[in-house]
Amino acid sequence: MSLFDLFKRRRSAPVARERLQVLLAYERKNRNQPDLVAVLREEIMAVIAKHVQVSQEDVRITMDRGDTTSTLEIDIHIPNASGAAAL
Amino acid sequence: MAKVVVVTSGKGGVGKTTSTAALGAALAQSGKRVALIDFDVGLRNLDLVMGAERRVVFDLVNVTQGVAKLSQALIRDKRLESLFLLPASQTRDKDALTEEGVASVIARLREKFDYVLCDSPAGIERGAQLAMRFADEAVIVTNPEVSSVRDSDRIIGLLDSKTLKAEQGESVTKHILVTRYDAARASRGEMLSIDDVLEILSTPLLGIIPESQGVLRASNVGSPVTLNEPTNAAARAYVDAARRLQGEDVPVVLPVEKRGLLNRLLGRRVA
Ligand SMILES: Nc1ncnc2c1ncn2[C@@H]1O[C@H](COP(=O)(O)OP(=O)(O)O)[C@@H](O)[C@H]1O
Numbered sequence: 001m002s003l004f005d006l007f008k009r010r011r012s013a014p015v016a017r018e019r020l021q022v023l024l025a026y027e028r029k030n031r032n033q034p035d036l037v038a039v040l041r042e043e044i045m046a047v048i049a050k051h052v053q054v055s056q057e058d059v060r061i062t063m064d065r066g067d068t069t070s071t072l073e074i075d076i077h078i079p080n081a082s083g084a085a086a087l
Numbered sequence: 088m089a090k091v092v093v094v095t096s097g098k099g100g101v102g103k104t105t106s107t108a109a110l111g112a113a114l115a116q117s118g119k120r121v122a123l124i125d126f127d128v129g130l131r132n133l134d135l136v137m138g139a140e141r142r143v144v145f146d147l148v149n150v151t152q153g154v155a156k157l158s159q160a161l162i163r164d165k166r167l168e169s170l171f172l173l174p175a176s177q178t179r180d181k182d183a184l185t186e187e188g189v190a191s192v193i194a195r196l197r198e199k200f201d202y203v204l205c206d207s208p209a210g211i212e213r214g215a216q217l218a219m220r221f222a223d224e225a226v227i228v229t230n231p232e233v234s235s236v237r238d239s240d241r242i243i244g245l246l247d248s249k250t251l252k253a254e255q256g257e258s259v260t261k262h263i264l265v266t267r268y269d270a271a272r273a274s275r276g277e278m279l280s281i282d283d284v285l286e287i288l289s290t291p292l293l294g295i296i297p298e299s300q301g302v303l304r305a306s307n308v309g310s311p312v313t314l315n316e317p318t319n320a321a322a323r324a325y326v327d328a329a330r331r332l333q334g335e336d337v338p339v340v341l342p343v344e345k346r347g348l349l350n351r352l353l354g355r356r357v358a
């Protein structure tokens with residue numbers, strides 16, 4: 001067993017603890033109320049649909065839930081000119 | 088056209104999710120395009136083991152219900168670009184998943200991937216049957232221990248009767264993956280031998296994964312063991328098993344007891 005292994009051995013439990021804290025805080029909160037990110041996603045999509053016709057495949061949604069902040073990334077490929085109404 | 092492989096066992100806690108992650112990563116590391124599907128509705132965990140829990144937006148049920156497109160729900164692994172995860176839904180409604188829905192998702196994944204690995208929930212009920220329903224092959228995860236072997240036998244019965252392949256008069260190709268093999272206990276004759284397990288289940292062996300602390304460390308940090316500690320004995324055993332799954336002829340070696348010098352002098356084994 002190398003020193004590196006020893007180091008890693010001690011480090012993995014705190015990582016597990018931190019990951020669980022972030023995940024469970026989020027899951028507990030969302031057990032009784034709708035997921036804020038899901039609400040945002042749906043409303044943003046509805047607004048977009050009012051102005052442009054985009055198919056679901058043209059929308060990439062990624063997220064990263066952190067312990068203090070989360071990021072929601074909505075990546076929309078809007079067809080040019082003819083396809084899109086005035087934005 | 089992908090091969091659809093169910094990772095199943097009957098018994099819980101034997102290493103299905105661990106094995107799905109490790110085999111999937113090993114296949115992707117060898118250049119294959121791999122999709123992992125978590126079928127454990129209500130109790131998803133493959134996202135956590137893969138370290139993708141913060142990035143789940145949609146799940147399998149969302150896709151089958153048309154809420155999301157398949158391409159939106161698939162989460163690409165941050166380390167391996169040909170590895171994807173389709174998370175299970177956390178809904179308490181066990182009937183949220185329908186056979187038609189699963190059929191359509193799997194049919195679409197077949198076109199885009201080389202391997203689709205289905206992580207089965209424990210048990211022999213609906214969830215486990217849906218996970219195996221469209222499989223071409225099955226990895227039956229078995230611990231060398233009586234109740235696990237018995238449950239594997241029941242699962243083999245289901246694979247031979249309840250799958251689409253079985254109903255069409257063909258058969259699902261079955262492999263036994265022995266996990267949590269403890270060489271020290273084996274050497275003391277306290278564990279069913281591999282030969283016993285294979286003879287009882289009369290099914291060929293895909294590999295033997297030793298009991299290893301590296302597996303726990305990997306799940307702590309959310310990384311398949313083959314990526315997190317490539318030289319670890321369990322990781323190497325998973326890489327070999329993945330090669331055999333692809334049809335390569337890789338000889339199986341029985342894990343040996345690892346003893347540190349001090350422990351050897353004291354006649355103790357390493358945990
Ligand atoms: N080879 C192994 N060595 C040590 N621990 C293991 C091994 N395989 C699985 N485990 C542990 O066993 C537990 C159950 O594994 P898991 O993959 O979740 O089983 P299942 O999906 O069959 O319920 C987990 O804590 C996992 O880390």
Ligand SMILES: [Mg+2]
Binds near residue numbers: 103132208
């Ligand atoms: Mg599991």
